[in-house]
Amino acid sequence: MIDPVILQQGSDWRAQAEVFDEIFFVFLALGTLVGTIVVAYTLWNVYKYRDDGNRSDEEFDAPVVGELPTGQGGPKAKKLFLSFGLSAIVVISLVVYAYGLLLYVEDGPDTGDEGDIEIMVEGYQYGWAYEYPNGHTERGELIVPADQRIDLNITSRDVWHNFGSSDLRIKSDAIPGDHSETWFAVSSEDVEAQGGEATYRVECFELCGPGHSQMKSQITVLPQDEWEEWYAGTGNSSASANVQTPGAGVTAPSGVSA
Structure with missing residues (x-):
């Protein structure tokens, strides 16, 4: 089916x-x-x-x-x-x-420790920050590879938020001092269907203040090779060491919370 x-x-x-x-x-x-x-x-x-x-x-x-x-x-x-x-x-x-x-x-699927990417997601009034395993941080846009499970560790720095994407069917609370987890994945076929780069809107589904309606972000999904090239150039010396060949996955370096 x-x-x-x-x-x-x-x-x-x-x-x-x-x-x-x-x-x-x-x-x-x-x-x-x-x-x-x-x-x-x-x-x-x-x-x-x-x-x-x-x-x-x-x-x-x-x-x-x-x-x-x-x-x-x-x-x-x-x-x-x-x-x-x-x-x-x-x-x-x-x-x-x-x-x-x-x-x-x-x-989530049991893929073992290899091949999964765990990303810290922090909500704040009024936006989202994403921290990758190599310490690189993005604001407003989460960039991930296709055909790979993406684990999200979600929290908040101020008030209650709720991280979600209707297109990807994900939704998870962002609570100060607490962490919730969810995962998602996008196939390379879906990426190709959107012209080689798939985008999905992220919203806050918890009323969090006067700027709640503007608390939007974007998930961008790239082909595996393009994402590895982007990740290697994120400006952290440990980034290249954490990018593996297809099938090897990405693991968090020691000392970095992922």
């Missing part, structure tokens, strides 16, 4: 946005199917049991309010318990399916 993002390490996994899109599609498709069946069956019964003036009161088996038919082989009981059984199967299946995917979204 969803094309997985192929990591440079060779394992298959999906980005958060793709997982949420799949959950939405499954619920939409199943809800439409069940709704169509229920409405069609209701209309059929309305037509079948309409009052055409030819049925006597003695022939009408009216239901009794508050009484559950026990059946004893009757058609009403069979329909009732069949509908209960099918409903239970559908609901339980959806809960198990969605819960498993949401656990995946919460924990």
Whole structure:
């Protein structure tokens, strides 16, 4: 249903946005199917049991309010318990399916220590600062590579904020003195579809003051080789040492909080 993002390490996994899109599609498709069946069956019964003036009161088996038919082989009981059984199967299946995917979204794919980039995100009135593993800091724009999991460690220097991007389906609190974590990834196919450089808007989803509506930023996703070239030139002598060949990933140097 969803094309997985192929990591440079060779394992298959999906980005958060793709997982949420799949959950939405499954619920939409199943809800439409069940709704169509229920409405069609209701209309059929309305037509079948309409009052055409030819049925006597003695022939009408009216239901009794508050009484559950026990059946004893009757058609009403069979329909009732069949509908209960099918409903239970559908609901339980959806809960198990969605819960498993949401656990995946919460924990993220298990790619090991190699290949992940952890970036510190600090909110302030009214903007965002991004600190990379080599100590380089960007304000207003988070630049990351495609086909790689990006871990975000989010906090705030002043008041409560909420870091999020609707397009990437990520949203996490930024609280002074506390840290929250989330992750995202963008495939190289999505980058190519946007002309070789994908951009996503970042907003604050927590009312944080008079400048809240202007607290916007941008995530820019570059192809892996272009990002490595940019990262190597961020002005820190340790940057080049932390940029690995494709598949090796980026790790934080010792002594730097990431």
